[in-house]
Amino acid sequence: MAGGVLNPAGQAVQTRFRIGLADSWGIAPGSSVLEIGCGQGDMTAVLADAVGPDGRVVGIDIAAPSYGAPVTLGQSAAHLLAGPLGQRTEIRLATDVLAASFPAGAFDHVVLSQCSWYFASYEQLRDTLARVRPWARRLCLSEWDLRPTTVEQVPHLLAVLAQGQIEAGGSRGDGNIRTVFGRDDLHRAAADAGWRIGTTATVEATGMQDADWEIAATLDYVGDTARMSALPAEIRRLVATQADLLRATARPRGNPALPAYSVTAA
Numbered sequence: 001m002a003g004g005v006l007n008p009a010g011q012a013v014q015t016r017f018r019i020g021l022a023d024s025w026g027i028a029p030g031s032s033v034l035e036i037g038c039g040q041g042d043m044t045a046v047l048a049d050a051v052g053p054d055g056r057v058v059g060i061d062i063a064a065p066s067y068g069a070p071v072t073l074g075q076s077a078a079h080l081l082a083g084p085l086g087q088r089t090e091i092r093l094a095t096d097v098l099a100a101s102f103p104a105g106a107f108d109h110v111v112l113s114q115c116s117w118y119f120a121s122y123e124q125l126r127d128t129l130a131r132v133r134p135w136a137r138r139l140c141l142s143e144w145d146l147r148p149t150t151v152e153q154v155p156h157l158l159a160v161l162a163q164g165q166i167e168a169g170g171s172r173g174d175g176n177i178r179t180v181f182g183r184d185d186l187h188r189a190a191a192d193a194g195w196r197i198g199t200t201a202t203v204e205a206t207g208m209q210d211a212d213w214e215i216a217a218t219l220d221y222v223g224d225t226a227r228m229s230a231l232p233a234e235i236r237r238l239v240a241t242q243a244d245l246l247r248a249t250a251r252p253r254g255n256p257a258l259p260a261y262s263v264t265a266a
């Protein structure tokens with residue numbers, strides 16, 4: 001979020017996308033929102049704007065304030081809290097939702113935006129969705145859709161899958177994508193946690209830089225001998241093949257992102 005100071009045009013694209021998400025979820029003025037996986041606060045700021053001066057947003061992230069680059073979560077939170085939306089916003093970093101507690105019905109909405117793939121496992125996501133169930137009336141989810149609609153989106157897909165395979169192969173990192181979920185997986189996790197799926201929508205993601213970021217992260221991982229040598233040989237070979245394919249098919253920059261979708265549940 002404070003990253004917007006470094007790249008205002010890029011931040012505008014990210015913010016516009018999240019305004020589309022908040023619209024798709026119908027976040028109304030005066031409502032209270034718990035955001036899980038708030039990261040650098042891109043969604044938190046949009047939610048704080050949507051709820052207005054009489055609303056409230058609590059953002060929670062499991063990562064430490066020192067996590068994140070080029071701007072850390074702690075720096076971003078300080079920037080948001082010092083600005084005009086700060087009065088209606090609270091941010092709790094280094095906080096595990098599974099160990100947190102709120103009164104029943106404390107929130108109108110629980111939001112998870114583009115963070116499910118950062119969870120350590122399906123079970124951790126499901127248990128988190130179950131933990132928040134009593135706290136809010138509605139669940140609002142968004143994630144990238146693994147189903148490309150154009151061939152130019154395939155490098156984003158390849159990058160995501162390769163990162164998921166690196167993690168699944170046992171070479172664990174605490175940075176980028178850890179567990180890749182498709183739409184059906186997310187619906188299953190929400191249903192297993194006691195939520196009933198309501199509406200789903202595709203959300204406009206034109207211009208989003210996430211494909212470029214994930215491609216760069218994947219090629220970094222593949223170039224990291226320590227991470228790659230921790231993988232079983234067969235998985236290492238499979239990941240290396242996908243990295244070759246990625247280098248052959250991705251543009252140097254400006255790769256279009258996969259489509260994104262939003263879901264509500266009650």
Ligand SMILES: C[S@@+](CC[C@H](N)C(=O)[O-])C[C@H]1O[C@@H](n2cnc3c(N)ncnc32)[C@H](O)[C@@H]1O
Binds near residue numbers: 036062095115118120
């Ligand atoms: C892509 S980032 C932030 C996305 C952010 N919601 C947005 O829309 O800009 C994903 C975040 O999920 C967080 N995360 C991963 N597992 C988590 C968990 N179990 N509980 C809370 N946050 C988690 C990560 O620490 C990371 O900051």
